[in-house]
Amino acid sequence: MTTHHSHDTGHDAGPDTGHGSVNAMAVSATLHCLAGCAIGEIAGLMVGTALGLATGWTVALSVALAFVFGFTLSSLPLVKTGLGVAAALGLVLAADTVSIATMELFDNLVMALIPGAMDAGLVNVVFWVGMMISLAVAFVAALPVNRYLLQRGKGHALIHGYHGQATEPEGFRRFIPDLATPTLVAVIVAFMVGGLVVAAADELGDEPGGAPSHASATR
Structure with missing residues (x-):
């Protein structure tokens, strides 16, 4: 894929660079991070x-x-296209650092503001609900940041041209999995819902009349 970045459309690999395209790319980039x-x-x-x-x-x-993990998930597709590990990591550092930093700032701020969330154990409803809320806030906070960067040919615009290349991976690159963003998000959502269900079941087991769970018995 040839690179034809300009100051106005550096984030897109084609002539269609309307707001819908930028918004879709920003959502995808933010979900990936x-x-x-x-x-x-x-x-x-x-x-x-x-x-x-x-x-x-x-x-x-x-x-x-x-x-x-954020840098790794963004680097793997680039390495699969044939880019060297160092070169891929360099691009990802430039593309994702601001986005991930924004997410971590808001995520931890929200977790700190939710009473008991920071000190809650993994088998605790407060922890999983707090994590869901904090990640949702982090997404909302990072989305406009990624959109701003994309409009100026920065952020994920730096690596967008490498995605979807038709070159056949060779050697160890053949074993790098194709981790689509929707798949990653679905796995994370399923894992968090599962954690919430386990935590809720454990707390219900602590209630009078309920059989104490293994986790509660060891606390």
Whole structure:
């Protein structure tokens, strides 16, 4: 795919660069970053809880993993097209850093404002509801940021031209999975709903007349 970026249409690979196109690209880019952030945050919280880390260290680990997973998910499609790992990572750092940073700022701010959400364990309804709310707020906050960057040929516009290339991957690149954004989002939603259901079942088991669950019995 040839690159024909201009100051006005650097974010698009074709002549149709209306507001609908920009909005669709901004939504897709934001959802992709959100998926990486969610995976990293949940992984960090699970590790922090398992290791018994203090809240501050757990949050720091979650933020770090959010960046790691966010950058990784954006780099894999570029590497699959034939781009070198270093070159792909360089593009992704330039494209996604602002978006992920915006998400993490608002996500953690909302979690801090929800009473008990930061200190809630994984088997806790407050945690999962708080996570859902915070990620939704993070998406709303990052969407206009990504749209602004796309309109100026920055952000995901820097890597948009590499997506959808028809070149056949070779070597190890053949084994890189095609992780479509809707698939990632569906997996994250399913995982979070599952966590909420487990937490609700555990709390119901703690109520009088309910059989104590294994998680509640060990607290």
